[in-house]
Amino acid sequence: MTEWYDEVYRDRTRYGLRVTRRLFEGRSDLQHVEVVETEQWGRVLVIDGIFMTSEKEEHFYHEMLVHPALVTAPSTARVLVVGGGDGGTVREVLRHPGVERCTMVEIDGLVVEASRAHLTTVGTAWDDPRLDLRIGDGIRFVAEADSASFDVVLLDGTDPVGPGEGLFDEAFYRHVARVLAPDGVFALQSESPIVTAPVFYEIQETLRRVFRRVHPYFGPAPLYSAGLWSWTHASRSVDPLAADPARVERIEAVTKHYNRAVHRAAFALPNEVRRQLEVC
Numbered sequence: 317m318t319e320w321y322d323e324v325y326r327d328r329t330r331y332g333l334r335v336t337r338r339l340f341e342g343r344s345d346l347q348h349v350e351v352v353e354t355e356q357w358g359r360v361l362v363i364d365g366i367f368m369t370s371e372k373e374e375h376f377y378h379e380m381l382v383h384p385a386l387v388t389a390p391s392t393a394r395v396l397v398v399g400g401g402d403g404g405t406v407r408e409v410l411r412h413p414g415v416e417r418c419t420m421v422e423i424d425g426l427v428v429e430a431s432r433a434h435l436t437t438v439g440t441a442w443d444d445p446r447l448d449l450r451i452g453d454g455i456r457f458v459a460e461a462d463s464a465s466f467d468v469v470l471l472d473g474t475d476p477v478g479p480g481e482g483l484f485d486e487a488f489y490r491h492v493a494r495v496l497a498p499d500g501v502f503a504l505q506s507e508s509p510i511v512t513a514p515v516f517y518e519i520q521e522t523l524r525r526v527f528r529r530v531h532p533y534f535g536p537a538p539l540y541s542a543g544l545w546s547w548t549h550a551s552r553s554v555d556p557l558a559a560d561p562a563r564v565e566r567i568e569a570v571t572k573h574y575n576r577a578v579h580r581a582a583f584a585l586p587n588e589v590r591r592q593l594e595v596c
């Protein structure tokens with residue numbers, strides 16, 4: 317069987333993958349969850365018709381979300397991951413030996429279930445004793461967590477539509493700032509500065525109302541059809557280029573994409589972005 321699976325985003329773009337097999341389809345209270353096998357990217361997790369991650373290119377996204385924060389935060393002992401149900405983000409977090417506990421709060425148990433069964437090369441750290449996996453609402457978890465109880469917070473959500481929408485609100489970011497240690501780091505996926513530019517700039521503006529230092533950075537995420545993807549490093553005082561050399565050396569020995577030069581280059585702002593951020 318071969319057919320095309322088209323991701324239609326906000327009724328404005330269409331990106332298609334040839335599918336050779338449907339492996340999983342289910343509906344939770346929140347979302348429609350699928351795993352399909354594709355010629356191009358291997359197995360792909362799809363939520364509500366939007367491509368989330370794939371076996372063959374997920375490392376770009378997950379390594380770039382995790383390592384810039386994990387090599388710059390003064391401490392990495394207590395990490396919180398909001399979302400990330402496919403397991404790729406916690407896999408990268410738990411590569412860092414300085415992480416003592418990684419709490420992951422995923423709103424949809426079906427995403428974890430489907431990923432554990434069908435994306436076994438993505439989530440390889442489910443049994444790490446440092447992982448504290450909770451199925452629940454990340455917004456509520458952060459609102460109820462103790463102040464200064466995490467050193468790093470990572471947000472690995474969907475696009476800002478559907479159940480993930482509240483994860484892009486100022487109120488949520490204020491709670492993140494509160495639960496972070498004073499020198500803690502928040503990193504999040506922040507959409508495409510090109511295809512979804514208005515959303516990207518809105519995220520930057522909102523973060524700037526909450527954090528003193530807000531630095532978007534860029535890299536490839538081939539599954540998202542956007543050409544260029546962004547993540548953002550936000551904190552009260554941490555320089556995103558002041559990476560701990562020992563941590564960088566250790567992690568770049570095992571990553572597929574991330575290394576010290578990629579780290580530096582990723583924070584270079586294209587002119588259009590720089591100009592636009594000056595007026596934000």
Ligand code: SPD
Nearest residue numbers: 368369400473474475540
């Ligand atoms: N356009 C899709 C953006 C999804 C970002 N999160 C993906 C989750 C991967 N762990």
